[in-house]
Amino acid sequence: MNKPLIIIGCGGHASVLTDILKLQNRSILGYIDDNPLVRSSPRHIIGDNQKILEYHQDEIHLVNGIGSVGSTKKREYMFRKFKKLGYTFENIIHPSAIIATNVVLEEGVQIMAGVVIQPGVVIGANSIVNTKASVDHDCIIGEHVHLAPGVTLSGNVHVEKRCHVGTGATVIQGIHIGEAALVGAGALVNKDVKKGVKVLGVPAREVGTAIRYQEESHD
Template identity: 35%
Template structure:
């Protein structure tokens, strides 16, 4: 597997990889970053580089992850990472490039799109739909049947109640409770 990214999210990804997973190379567009957790950072991906293993985009920013997916999608496939401590129903669909971190729970009949981060100790209940490029932050909870639109950030320790639909590219603050549908681009503050 190749890793794109050499900052905080990349450290978290490299740290949870099974020791049997071979990291074939690490890339980052910042030429000043030379090393990450003992792995050499090769700089930007050369235009003529041929991937011989899947790529994992280890970038926390949802918009940037989308741009990188679009940049590399014709050149490679994308890996899926599920930490061994995560509990994931075998009747769940997980899109390419997605990571499910330590202690996360993903229940039955849930669809998770591509390039999604299901972060540490978060919970995605039954029958949820999570769009592409979403980040479900640590300890966030999606109750049964919740729908989260593309690119949305579900903040740490927030809760989306059963059946609530959240639009695309929304921001849900840490600790917020979402009890009604949100339109595209909405910002849900904790006190709202």
């Protein structure tokens, strides 16, 4: 039995998730947000993050509606916070997505419209595979990763946790992308990417340190 849902956040990413859930006739209790200005909007916002604690862990599931542009920090923080408190995050899959039968999707994974995921793929918890991304056979995607719209991963690509792969980027077969790296939009990645770096261009070249890696290093 599907449980009613509370969506964390109410920005653009939450709007996309809401549309998917409506297509599936899921029950949404409301949205929560810590920003009091946001809570004055017409959307059905039921309170701040503490509101979730009024519901027992067995009563509801959560949806992580916080997007991942530039930094995954807040999205990851909310996921970890409520997991420690015993809550479960719903997997969200658009009905148009094509997913092979032996794909592993861990908790809280979100698969958007037009995505194709081929056999042998593993996608870690709280990761986003965004609109029309293509993930070929035997790729391993870590936790808290964002594959932005139109990303193409060829076979046997390994993307470690906390990475962001930007819109329209292409990663050729067998590449390894290190933890907390950032691949810029439109990049062509034809060699391994080190932990915590930012790469841009065709072919992709290292241009500095990723913001998400800097944040993690100072926590």
